[in-house]
Amino acid sequence: MNPEKMTQESGAQEQPNSNRRQFLGTAAAALGGLSIAPGVLLYSVSHAKPADQPVTDAVRWGMLVDTSKCEDGCNDCVTACNEEHALTDTGRPETDAQWIRKLTVKDRLSGNSKSMPMMCQHCEHPPCVDVCPTGASFKRADGIVLVDKHICIGCRYCMMACPYKARSFIHEEIKDQKVEAPRGKGCVESCTLCVHKVDRGDGTTACAEACAKAGHRALIFGDLNDPNSEISQRLKKFGATQIRADLGLNTGVRYQGL
Amino acid sequence: MIRSMFKLLPLLLGLVFIAGPSYAGDRVKLPELAPAKGDKCVEPTDVMRRDHMEFILHQRDETVYGGIRTSKHSFAECINCHVTPRADGSYPRVSEKDHFCASCHSYASVKVDCFSCHADRPEKAIKRGAHGHSHASFKNFDVDTAQHRLAYKDDGSGITAQAEGSAQ
Numbered sequence: 001m002n003p004e005k006m007t008q009e010s011g012a013q014e015q016p017n018s019n020r021r022q023f024l025g026t027a028a029a030a031l032g033g034l035s036i037a038p039g040v041l042l043y044s045v046s047h048a049k050p051a052d053q054p055v056t057d058a059v060r061w062g063m064l065v066d067t068s069k070c071e072d073g074c075n076d077c078v079t080a081c082n083e084e085h086a087l088t089d090t091g092r093p094e095t096d097a098q099w100i101r102k103l104t105v106k107d108r109l110s111g112n113s114k115s116m117p118m119m120c121q122h123c124e125h126p127p128c129v130d131v132c133p134t135g136a137s138f139k140r141a142d143g144i145v146l147v148d149k150h151i152c153i154g155c156r157y158c159m160m161a162c163p164y165k166a167r168s169f170i171h172e173e174i175k176d177q178k179v180e181a182p183r184g185k186g187c188v189e190s191c192t193l194c195v196h197k198v199d200r201g202d203g204t205t206a207c208a209e210a211c212a213k214a215g216h217r218a219l220i221f222g223d224l225n226d227p228n229s230e231i232s233q234r235l236k237k238f239g240a241t242q243i244r245a246d247l248g249l250n251t252g253v254r255y256q257g258l
Numbered sequence: 259m260i261r262s263m264f265k266l267l268p269l270l271l272g273l274v275f276i277a278g279p280s281y282a283g284d285r286v287k288l289p290e291l292a293p294a295k296g297d298k299c300v301e302p303t304d305v306m307r308r309d310h311m312e313f314i315l316h317q318r319d320e321t322v323y324g325g326i327r328t329s330k331h332s333f334a335e336c337i338n339c340h341v342t343p344r345a346d347g348s349y350p351r352v353s354e355k356d357h358f359c360a361s362c363h364s365y366a367s368v369k370v371d372c373f374s375c376h377a378d379r380p381e382k383a384i385k386r387g388a389h390g391h392s393h394a395s396f397k398n399f400d401v402d403t404a405q406h407r408l409a410y411k412d413d414g415s416g417i418t419a420q421a422e423g424s425a426q
Contacts, residue, residue: 049325051326051327051328052326052328053324053326054320054323054324054325054326055324055325086386138323140323140325141324142325146322148322148323149375150318150322173374174375176377176384176385176386177375177376177377178377178381178384179334179337179376179377179380179381179384180334180381182375182376182377183375184374184375185374187375195325196327198325199325199327200327
């Protein structure tokens with residue numbers, strides 16, 4: 001057998017749906033514009049989809065975290081997220097929901113430390129979706145990983161599977177939920193990439209808004225499939241790290257300066 | 259005799275007919291539905307009475323999976339129109355019988371589970387406390403660059419230990 005062909009075949013076995021993955025990988029990492037001529041795109045990307053049309057994979061929402069701009073001690077993204085989704089403090093922080101949290105990472109050798117937010121990484125191949133026994137954990141066509149709480153039975157497999165510790169389980173009854181952020185006891189939840197804002201066409205998230213308001217602009221939300229979006233341009237120019245890139249999840253959240 | 263009974267039959271039937279409404283007075287009272295905003299609902303009343311759950315269920319999946327948030331069969335819009343303030347300006351909760359949903363559902367003895375997650379009042383009616391609390395947000399992480407992976411700093415406090423401020 002032709003060795004080249006064999007390699008291709010074994011590659012395809014290891015990586016199902018490899019064509020799509022390669023396509024998205026190219027779009028997300030290299031971000032080469034899919035153009036037939038300069039300025040003429042093979043597809044057009046509209047950020048404000050028609051309200052009565054479902055989301056498509058023409059867009060892939062993502063977030064860029066510039067750790068060099070993320071200020072140590074600033075907590076505005078977390079506060080904004082808590083307010084946006086009415087995540088309340090039960091007084092028992094061990095079980096409080098965290099959709100986004102601030103971390104300080106330190107290099108043991110040099111002592112260099114960095115501050116950054118951690119949240120659902122909106123993987124292209126989300127382990128939470130793989131393990132969900134009911135199909136409640138799912139990825140939307142536009143790359144946002146969500147929980148269908150109507151189907152979630154609260155088994156918490158996804159919490160075990162997530163390498164980023166991104167999901168929270170709601171242990172207690174919740175009152176005064178936001179209309180746009182229904183949450184309830186017995187379900188798992190995590191960052192929705194402000195899906196209600198995305199669907200509204202806001203083009204940003206609560207955390208990114210708060211970060212910009214604080215003057216840091218460490219969080220850039222945008223379409224990874226659109227080569228002209230700010231996030232794509234910056235990724236193309238400066239590159240970025242995926243946390244636990246070794247897992248091959250192709251995360252939608254990328255970190256610069258790590 | 260039989261003929262006279264036939265003559266009486268309309269009268270007897272009439273008596274039953276008249277007795278009907280007075281008999282209904284002893285039964286559970288029909289719910290008094292709270293007034294709604296606007297002139298008419300998105301579907302005719304008899305359709306909504308029977309099939310409102312089907313509309314909501316359909317729109318639910320459209321919204322969750324497709325991000326379609328049109329207002330026609332949206333659950334939030336049901337609440338916006340049908341949950342209106344009382345005379346004193348307060349909004350009824352679903353645990354109270356004058357809430358639009360609760361009034362009929364308690365009459366029909368059908369439990370609704372929507373409101374364990376969804377808001378039972380319009381957004382403007384929900385008063386929330388300030389969120390100025392310090393949420394569990396800071397945790398000590400160390401990056402072991404040699405291993406190229408994130409590891410919790412072993413400070414003996416365990417994964418759920420609070421390290422607010424101590425990371426600074």
